[in-house]
Amino acid sequence: MSIDGRGVQSVEVGGRILSALVKAGKPLMLRELATMADVAPAQAHAYLVSFRKLELVEQDAASGRYQLGPFALQLGIARLRSFDPLRLAGHAIVDFAEEVGLMVTIAVWGTHGPTIVQVQEGSDQVHVNVRTGTVFSITGTATGKVFAAFMPPKVIATQLNEELRKGARIQGIGTATSRKELEAEVATARSFGYAPTEGRPVTGINAIAAPVFDYSGQMQLAITIIGPKGVLDVGPASSHTKALLAFTHKLSAQLGYAPHATDETEQEETVQVARAEAPVKRRRRA
Structure with missing residues (x-):
């Protein structure tokens, strides 16, 4: 779907990172996540720090892999409840x-x-x-x-x-x-x-x-x-x-x-x- 109007580029980049986690369906290392989102690893890391603060993303302490967090789940549930x-x-x-x-x-x-x-x-x-x-x-x-x-x-x-x-x-x-x-x-x-x-x-x-x-x-x-x-x-x-x-x-x-x-x-x-x-x-x- 095409949406007209000027958007916020940084939000769209962050969206690509979240979208990569959704499509992967499994925890990802920083480098493979950056590759899927088509951003530099350093840039992806900066976004992931913010996403972790918002609980949109969480990082496994043992493996270092990233996956969607509790707030992402809450967003998904809210979407499903409103959809018939x-x-x-x-x-x-x-x-x-x-x-x-x-x-x-x-x-x-x-x-x-x-x-x-x-x-x-x-x-x-x-x-x-x-x-x-x-x-x-x-x-x-x-x-x-x-x-x-x-x-x-x-x-x-x-x-x-x-x-x-x-x-x-x-x-x-x-x-x-x-x-x-x-x-x-x-x-x-x-x-x-x-x-x-x-x-x-x-x-x-x-x-x-x-x-x-x-x-x-x-x-x-x-x-x-x-x-x-x-x-x-x-x-x-x-x-x-x-x-x-x-x-x-x-x-x-x-x-x-x-x-x-x-x-x-x-x-x-x-x-x-x-x-x-x-x-x-x-x-x-x-």
Whole structure:
């Protein structure tokens, strides 16, 4: 974001030093911190002395490394308390829909699964039956597959097993897929950071959906672009996909999400958990 007007250069330099500590996600020695902030070590040290007095930064006595201090934590908490993910996303998708020229939706995890809470039309009108309150299937829509890939498995396991059991008789928008197919789609979504659908659940309509995370690494909502098959390219190199990922990454960052701070080893396979909770059929002995 470009901000007009004359600022205070020393404050901006100090901001680069603090930003380097945020991006690093770990304590840094003076020289590596100065390199990341693009300042001389002596200049960085002077700023760090002031930051330590304000408790924005603290220094480990044993290693000499610098890290963010208690006041930085208080600032972060104050920011998070005043920020509502839905309000943030709701304002942001107005301009985003205009930018991409297509329908953009916000979905959250509701009682019955992925639920649309806001629909923003683009300049290119899409004739699909999507409105606030619409429930999407987990397995048959791009939005649902994002929740399957990035929500805690235990949260969605019950609803997922119900969809797979009912098959074509599910109530949400989208035709249920098989467990094997879902496993592959979930793995792909996790690899690329988004989930696509082509010509499903509505013939001639494509969609791409991506997650928005909060400071704890938990998925809060999904942003989905919906458009005609000949207009919306769902490939990873398409301009629409790149725009969506840039948009969701920005929203996540504004909610305090830092990828390096999350422990990816704690993420379990959604479908495996669903399988574990599903009824087990014992094989008959020959």
